[in-house]
Amino acid sequence: MTRSASLKSTSPAELIDMRIAELGDWRGAMLARLRALIKEADPDVVEEWKWRGVPVWSHGGLICTGETYKSVVKMTFAKGAALKDPSRLFNSSLDGNMRRAIDFHEGDGIDEKALKALVRAAVTLNTSTARS
Template identity: 35%
Template sequence: MDCRPSRTQDPNEWIATCPEGSRAVCEELRDLFFRWEPDLQESINSNMLCFNRHKRVVGLSGLKSHAQITFYRGGDLPDPGRLFNHGLENATIRSIDLPQGLEGLNQRALKALLHAAVELDAQPSLPKPPRPPREEWPMPSVLEEALQKNKAAAAFFEQLKPTYQREYKVWVSTAKQPETIAKRLNETIRALAAGKKWAQRKEAC
């Protein structure tokens, strides 16, 4: 998804000034979108050619080496053809990178995806899907070993909510130099033993 300032607000000029590596594909996709959903309206946003009804439904990015299709509510759409291959971790916006152009693209599946996106756009009052939960941050081995040696620190750490545990785990594990690791580890154990959350750790020094 291209977040640069738009080079133009004119869709025809946008197509004409796409990089050579994506211009023909973007032009063909534009024709397909209007053939499949003739009531769509065009606009330019964040240097993308967008196709709208109530809100933005789908957008095209013309990149140097390839084109990209972005569905603004892709996380809500059925994708039996498994076209989405970019932004799969996002709850809403998902994209299709086309490094090979339209060669090998399942156009029937893309057409169905576009129809579903337009139908979904007709229901703008639907609530946004919940954000996917963050993956648990792995426990640094040095912190785990230190907690095993300090019962008070370990007990307070265990009663902390996962969000507060994460702060300590991230802080310790993102240190790179041995002296930095040792310093943060010592501060962590001292703060935990004193019953302090990460934001309060300085109070235990």
């Protein structure tokens, strides 16, 4: 079986596990922590693997992605511009009409309560829009 065929038969959750393991540094630990917080905020979240290797979390539509780069883990909220962010977590992609992102750098802390609230707000937005 080729690597491509093998990956196609692998679940998105397993692919995300593999990404976290292959990073093997602070980025993997950060991605794992963000993933856990997303799941705590929304136990019904669906994990997906899109765009040639990007972890994606959905519920009634795309909630956010978990992209990893050399010096940042970027959590991009698909409809972030429509979300209230009283804790001012969004610190990237602030000029767009739709998306907003949070860039996490090595050593950054996570405001877990505020992040979970943001995830829940994204789910609420998705599910209320889906019913309309």
